[in-house]
Amino acid sequence: MDSIKRNEIDIVKIGASKINEVDFENLAFGNIFTDHMLVCDFKDGNWQKPTIKPYEPFLIDPSAKVFHYGQAIFEGMKAYKDEDDAVWLFRPDENFKRFNASAKRMAMPEVPEDIFLGGLNEILKIEKEWVKKGKGNSLYIRPFMIAVGTGVVAAPSSHYRFMIILSPAKSYYSGEVKVVIAEHFSRAANGGIGAAKAAGNYAAQFYPTKLANEEGFQQIIWTDDATHTKLEEAGTMNVFFRINDTLFTAPTSERILDGVTRKSLIAIAERDGIDIKVQSVLVSELLEAAKNGSLKEIFGAGTAAVVNPIVGFSYKDDYFELPKIENSMASQLKDNLTNIQYKLAEDTFGWTVKI
Template structure:
């Protein structure tokens, strides 16, 4: 079966809800988890019909291939409540599509779209009271797939588990972020898995990021793998640069994630009449723009923070500070995109999906 409806999905309710013990006015990002999760298992060539079950640990054999060969991909998305307590998702089919693009690259069986969408809708209805309503908060949603099949042989697994778990999270404030432009390490390479949301991509970022933190920066701006002359991403986010009144971002490639927030920002910016340029951006160009005053803004974009402004960067042992603007593109674009997400404005792009 590759097409299902919500009615096909069974629900096992928890007997020990954590809801009453959760402080919704003090929600750290991704550390408090809702009562239930969605689970489906791939075995003998097909995925089982998803089930909603109590949030719980997973038991795996020590020889499960996830531990040895890293077959694991994930997504990040959110559910929002508006002032009427109606529930909305933001471009969820894009997350489903990208999860399967990532899966294909790591030789993981793809998830049928109806399993993803109908399963997610069912889960959100069961845990709808976990979607916070305080300003800026949302229910963070983490779909992920990993190899559960056993064996030490270096080959794709024959069994997998698909889970959607959720975590109510408060407003994400990154504060003033300073970054170091990476001169040695690479996030990904041509022909590699940089465009996939593979767990190993993020594991490989932690060490060079810690080196930057030890030097007083918050994050790393990743550069290309061969020359380190072109910027590509900012930490785990896509990156935008504003030079004069033009908003620039690098094109997606084998090395750069096709961010859903990134492409939403591009469409909104064009609609607002902002000059947009999708092209390679050299470190030299950014440094020169910082020196001559034409570099107005830099910011990262992603699900968690939506937009995270960068206040300064370091390169070759020299620091550069960006101006503080009252009319920044970052603030304007973040307001426009979050107004759509929270149903505070019209949605001219048809990006919202209401959970009825």
């Protein structure tokens, strides 16, 4: 992955790094950020010169359209460091393509590859000491774009800001995860923006998730908006179900995000001879499998969590505990994926990209 040319980017280095003030053994996900950020504006119909500068707040007009009409998108990526201190990205081209697909759906300008991928390469070179070695350690990457154009007319903005910020990370979730199957609320609808990583998708989840939390559950398994009979996603993750020795996951659609971790796990499962089917799973099928003992595993998959096992689920007034399985499919797939990401196993797919 090529860096952006030096004469096409301004770089302002921080005077003194705060890295020595950070306790890397006790990180809360997404709370600590590195010394620098990348900023690039789109205005007057053109992308401006990007800048890497010290991480800091910035002023924004109260009438900026991001506040009033929600034009905001983002991506989630990670950088990893191998035992030789080299820094690697995992399938960054997929995040780049999905970011621009989200931009198109939200009537925002697509970000050029040299700014997104080239700029990312350059900031990671500067912040490479923030990427710590060891499986489980990573540098979470948050590219995002917001509408900063002013005015409260209900129309797309003419001025946007693309940024990349970086956050050292360990695991996203801790402890056991229990979920409730949605009966009323929906994450997304046909014709909507469920397949885009739009900020509003996540805000809309907060209230029903809060209700689930109050009942002792950590997340929700979302069902389709029309009938609430099809199982779709788990919280902010794609979701997999193991019934007997077959693994199921829903196909992507206008309602379901095309997760990079999801598609990677599918490819690894196919390579390793796991019987995997990309098809809708019905609530009724899950309930029947839970009752007859053929439901073995449920797990979520996403960049932040990687693979997160679910220990039980609730539907209506019934709760179903899942069996505890040694050497589960979830653990096997997570190990096989993270071994590729951390360069502990051969990358036969060509997914990893060196900085």
